[in-house]
Amino acid sequence: MSVDEMYKVVLECLAKNKQQGYASPDDFNTNINIAQLGFLDYLLGEFQSYQGGRPVPKVQFGMNESVRQRLIPFIQASVPLTIDNTGFAPYPDDYQQMDAMYQPNMNRVRYTQQHKLYSYLNSQIDPISTNPIYLIEDNGFRFYPNITYNGVAFSSAKLSYVRTPATIVWGFIPDPTTGLPVYDPGTSTDPEWFDVDAMDIIVRALAIFGVNLQLGQVEQYANLIKNTGQ
């Protein structure tokens, strides 16, 4: 689904469900991107849906193939990380969330939190020299072993992660006669989501505009636009 189709669906829904409903391109661009990040958060696993004593949301990344399939456009697989002597490797610029961390030989690198670090570092059953671990820090990952800590080099790892979706932009040029915005594919950025997910994002964007529609209703509007070419 192109950004132009998304914008048309939003306009159609606003027009039919809200008095004097209209969304300017700027408003659309702002709200559609808030909506896509909200949807991304939903698929990655929202803290809000945790239950007491059971920190597992209703929908979470890795839960099943269906959730992963929806995030496939954003999963960067086996990205090599260069680790310095202190065990630090910065996050990729578009990093959102960890998927998996591997050693170069494809054995896993285990994750730990800072308050369990001592336990991992002193384990004799799984010594870190042969069973590396990593922590997440402010700007990147911290790996053990490393040269500074125990003189053992661990210089590279492979990271699979979920990246940030590209910002959706409905670009336009003013109509020379009317001054109204006219879609300009050259300055636009289409959503990277699959069509079904783009519909979910539209539903969320409409909620931000103040129109609460079910997904099925939005799909009807989308089909109407596709069929009539409006």
Added chain:
Amino acid sequence: MATRYAICERILRAVYGEQPSDDSNATINLVNAWLNDALAAAAKQNYKENGIIDGVQYASNSFYTTFRNIAITIYEQFIFQIQLPQIPVALGANEGIATLQFVDANNNVSDPAIPLSENQVGMYQNIRPVPNKTLYYPQGEFLYVISDLALDLNTAKIRMVSGGDSSNLNSTLILPDDYLGFCVDYCIKMLRQERLTPKDVTDDGQENV
């Protein structure tokens, strides 16, 4: 016959009910550590069951492994020390160790040495030495050999109850199939216990379990 790694993998899959994810807490090394305990328990079970079946308690041959090229060092005058690959299982007085032999530089192998139980050690030291016989007694992870020969120029060859080389995950697990289930059950029980134990999921300076 399966490698230690394959058995550990089977146990992990049973514990997690699927292929373990990279978030799984139990590791192959951890299972391998439990497996050593399980093997000892299986050997003891076999020892008891043989007593019921045959009227005589013994560990079946399938539990034994031969270790070679083990260094011999001088411990005291006429006493030599041999470090075992593991502490022998406590079957009877000496049945964790079946035979001890010595191999010289030309690969000549001696007759098996004669084992002493702990109380026989004291007794032996108060009697006249038995000519041309080498005696030994196990103690913890060591064997002590009583001899006036220069045994430290040789290496030891030992048959003992063992699951094989526990430091090599690709080595064959020395365990008869009829006791494999026993070992697997033992490990699963221990690992499930770890998984079911309530965890302190907070980092607040308090032990909340």
